[in-house]
Amino acid sequence: MNTLTIARFTIQEAISRRLILAGAVLSLAFLGLFALGFGLIYHNDSELSGPLSDTQAQAMFGTVMSVLGLYAINFLAGFLALFLSVGAISSEIESGALHAVLARPLRRAEFVVGRWLAYAGLIGVYVGLMAGSLLLAARLISGYATPDPVRATLLMMLAAIVLLTVSLFGSTVMSTLANGVVVFSLFGLAWLAGIIELIGGALSNEAMLNIGTAVSLLIPSDAIWRGASFYVLSPLYLAGASASHEGIPFVGHSPPATAMVVWGLLYPLVVLGVATVTFSRRDL
Amino acid sequence: MSLNLSAEPQAADVVAHTAIPAIETVGLRKVYGRTAVLHDLTLAVAPGEVFGFLGPNGAGKTTTVKILMGLVRPTGGEARIFGQPTGDREARRRVGYLPENFRFHDWMTGAKLLDFHGRLAGLSAQERRARIPDVIRRVGLAGRGDARIRTYSKGMTQRIGLAQAIFHSPDLVLLDEPTSALDPVGRREVRDLIRSLRDDGITVFLNSHLLSEVEMVCDRVAIIDRGRVVRSGPLGELLSGVSELRVMVDRVDDELLSALSHVADVAAVEEIGSEPGSAQRAPGTAQGATVTLAVTDLEIAPLVAETVMRRGYQLFGLVPVHRTLEELFMDLIEDGER
Numbered sequence: 001m002n003t004l005t006i007a008r009f010t011i012q013e014a015i016s017r018r019l020i021l022a023g024a025v026l027s028l029a030f031l032g033l034f035a036l037g038f039g040l041i042y043h044n045d046s047e048l049s050g051p052l053s054d055t056q057a058q059a060m061f062g063t064v065m066s067v068l069g070l071y072a073i074n075f076l077a078g079f080l081a082l083f084l085s086v087g088a089i090s091s092e093i094e095s096g097a098l099h100a101v102l103a104r105p106l107r108r109a110e111f112v113v114g115r116w117l118a119y120a121g122l123i124g125v126y127v128g129l130m131a132g133s134l135l136l137a138a139r140l141i142s143g144y145a146t147p148d149p150v151r152a153t154l155l156m157m158l159a160a161i162v163l164l165t166v167s168l169f170g171s172t173v174m175s176t177l178a179n180g181v182v183v184f185s186l187f188g189l190a191w192l193a194g195i196i197e198l199i200g201g202a203l204s205n206e207a208m209l210n211i212g213t214a215v216s217l218l219i220p221s222d223a224i225w226r227g228a229s230f231y232v233l234s235p236l237y238l239a240g241a242s243a244s245h246e247g248i249p250f251v252g253h254s255p256p257a258t259a260m261v262v263w264g265l266l267y268p269l270v271v272l273g274v275a276t277v278t279f280s281r282r283d284l
Numbered sequence: 285m286s287l288n289l290s291a292e293p294q295a296a297d298v299v300a301h302t303a304i305p306a307i308e309t310v311g312l313r314k315v316y317g318r319t320a321v322l323h324d325l326t327l328a329v330a331p332g333e334v335f336g337f338l339g340p341n342g343a344g345k346t347t348t349v350k351i352l353m354g355l356v357r358p359t360g361g362e363a364r365i366f367g368q369p370t371g372d373r374e375a376r377r378r379v380g381y382l383p384e385n386f387r388f389h390d391w392m393t394g395a396k397l398l399d400f401h402g403r404l405a406g407l408s409a410q411e412r413r414a415r416i417p418d419v420i421r422r423v424g425l426a427g428r429g430d431a432r433i434r435t436y437s438k439g440m441t442q443r444i445g446l447a448q449a450i451f452h453s454p455d456l457v458l459l460d461e462p463t464s465a466l467d468p469v470g471r472r473e474v475r476d477l478i479r480s481l482r483d484d485g486i487t488v489f490l491n492s493h494l495l496s497e498v499e500m501v502c503d504r505v506a507i508i509d510r511g512r513v514v515r516s517g518p519l520g521e522l523l524s525g526v527s528e529l530r531v532m533v534d535r536v537d538d539e540l541l542s543a544l545s546h547v548a549d550v551a552a553v554e555e556i557g558s559e560p561g562s563a564q565r566a567p568g569t570a571q572g573a574t575v576t577l578a579v580t581d582l583e584i585a586p587l588v589a590e591t592v593m594r595r596g597y598q599l600f601g602l603v604p605v606h607r608t609l610e611e612l613f614m615d616l617i618e619d620g621e622r
Binding site: 002016017095096105107284 | 391
């Protein structure tokens, strides 16, 4: 019950501080720009498609534009997750506003989980609406139907929730500033490890692949994104990429490993559990 | 000035009442790194009393309050609220708390803040709706409950903090510097509020630097220094047990001072009505003087009068002066520094 009270309080705070309004306006601007750009490129495809048939061109543009649009949304969702949660606990401690709240008959774990639930909900809605709208725009403009939009969207939500959870954990043990430095570094590290793993795969370099895997275990957000992106790629595009050994960087050209998905699902639960324990033991 | 003050909490104070104490700490310790903030802090607060918790900066007052509220874990010892460990949720349900820095979520209105805290305290929606206007009026914020806290002055923020502390009708209220941002009118209102809480049988634990205010509202006090209770007890007892006697005489000289020093400690001598360099003034004497004696009770007064008059001095007056809490506080703290 207290957990839901804190979640409700957190959402009210987001509304009151106009985070949701600002997010909605900027998201509409992003989607409008995407639709405009996609439409302009698509209607000039005769110059760009070269020897491809209409179906091939449609699949190619549909894939490229959709995956690039989702990649941007993945970044935006990641930043949103980090900005929302980087001071979710620490700033409350620093301001002293938390003291009166935690003096209530409320477990600290309830406060942490309530915050997490609210932010995870906001991020889930954000990713769902943005990805859904973007894929719908792509379909309306080009007729391109994403192979598995639900799985892609769910995995994107999971990637953002991984970042959210790491950041929330940092917020229970570090100052807002220190946590910001750490989590944005981890965000960049995960992205870099994804690149290293991609290049390692192309070069069949075992060491590079291992580095990528190790970092993915530490913070699996980018690996989950690559898994999500696979479900956006058309089979025609995949066949072409496989034949030419080329493709869009930053996306996964094979389905996500089950073990990675399981780890991605367990990861927020484990980190959230650790966050509740460390916060419960901390002096305020 | 010599004072006979015990540095140990008296056993009668520790278990002052047979009822379960509202607050009880036994051998409480808190160490941060290598720095010990609390050493063996033992005190008890009886239900229904207004208890003043005093000490200089860094004495460990706020750490003690935070331990009582479960915000800080003690290194050793025990702390209980109504017989329950401080982290106990049921115990915390009975407690209201105004933190020292009284910062609240400023995006909320005052009424929303109370609603949020009432919800966490387990009040029903109906109870919350009914209480909000009443409590807002009680702390002097009538008409401002629907304004956002960010628009409040510092004093108004402190008032809404008081409101959230008493909103759920707690049995114990811990107030950490509750009047630090208030003007004299606001301070008086808070004193009245504390008295009304006492009249309702609510225990108040008051941590304040404003000793005169503590003196006005508290039944008992504990003075701590360097993490230890150096003195505790009923306020009237603490202040009546130590007093001064001012002896107003026509003149003072070494003979009189010597005689008086056999009766009590001479704390101060103030010469009155003698012009420096006056031709009529003999060396070592003055025309009109007040000799202040440190005494432990006033039964000594007849002996003082007799000592003065038997030697031929004129006695104009004997004025007993009760010590203020501030004087007691300063003496205890200065004794601790020696």
